Amino acid sequence: DADVTQTPRNRITKTGKRIMLECSQTKGHDRMYWYRQDPGLGLRLIYYSFDVKDINKGEISDGYSVSRQAQAKFSLSLESAIPNQTALYFCATRGPGNQPQHFGDGTRLSIL
Amino acid sequence: AQTVTQSQPEMSVQEAETVTLSCTYDTSESDYYLFWYKQPPSRQMILVIRQEAYKQQNATENRFSVNFQKAAKSFSLKISDSQLGDAAMYFCAYRSWGSSNTGKLIFGQGTTLQVKP
Numbered sequence: 001d002a003d004v005t006q007t008p009r010n011r012i013t014k015t016g017k018r019i020m021l022e023c024s025q026t027k028g029h030d031r032m033y034w035y036r037q038d039p040g041l042g043l044r045l046i047y048y049s050f051d052v053k054d055i056n057k058g059e060i061s062d063g064y065s066v067s068r069q070a071q072a073k074f075s076l077s078l079e080s081a082i083p084n085q086t087a088l089y090f091c092a093t094r095g096p097g098n099q100p101q102h103f104g105d106g107t108r109l110s111i112l
Numbered sequence: 113a114q115t116v117t118q119s120q121p122e123m124s125v126q127e128a129e130t131v132t133l134s135c136t137y138d139t140s141e142s143d144y145y146l147f148w149y150k151q152p153p154s155r156q157m158i159l160v161i162r163q164e165a166y167k168q169q170n171a172t173e174n175r176f177s178v179n180f181q182k183a184a185k186s187f188s189l190k191i192s193d194s195q196l197g198d199a200a201m202y203f204c205a206y207r208s209w210g211s212s213n214t215g216k217l218i219f220g221q222g223t224t225l226q227v228k229p
Binding site for chain 1: 116121145156157159162164214215217219220222
């Protein structure tokens with residue numbers, strides 16, 4: 001089983017719909033991150049969390065919200081999806097110290 | 113704020129040859145980490161190599177090595193003996209040092225590497 005699991009893998013939906021992307025991890029890491037990947041822009045940070053009571057905005061948080069339901073689960077929501085939120089979304093975790101981030105396999109989201 | 117720039121959107125290399133991918137960054141910090149990630153068509157993000165800024169020695173992982181020039185703020189990736197499986201998008205990334213930092217990664221735009229048989 002993957003250490004960082006994202007669901008769904010792909011999703012097509014319509015403008016105005018509420019969407020939730022889920023991330024769960026078995027690594028026992030406290031730190032979790034949501035990134036968005038767009039062509040020509042690389043990955044950009046949406047939100048990050050250090051524990052269930054510590055949620056922080058990244059550089060592109062507008063239009064998104066998150067929930068840290070447990071240490072192992074970190075969900076990203078789009079309350080009212082719009083076409084320019086079409087992108088590849090990644091969840092990542094990181095342990096303490098100088099450990100690198102571990103990424104899930106991404107969710108490709110298309111908003112029509 | 114830190115920035116990372118990859119100025120080569122696309123590169124190509126002949127199988128078994130060597131290719132170098134460029135990355136420059138801007139920061140006022142003296143301690144930090146630099147990374148290269150590989151993203152194949154399967155879209156996984158795979159860590160290729162990392163460099164701690166305090167280390168003068170360039171990192172090496174098998175056929176992958178870096179040329180870290182701290183004063184020039186340059187961090188290039190060299191792939192030797194290129195293989196078809198090296199074809200992917202490569203991202204350069206920066207992370208601040210220290211226990212108080214967020215641990216977030218700042219990514220470049222990516223370079224798509226094509227390997228020709």
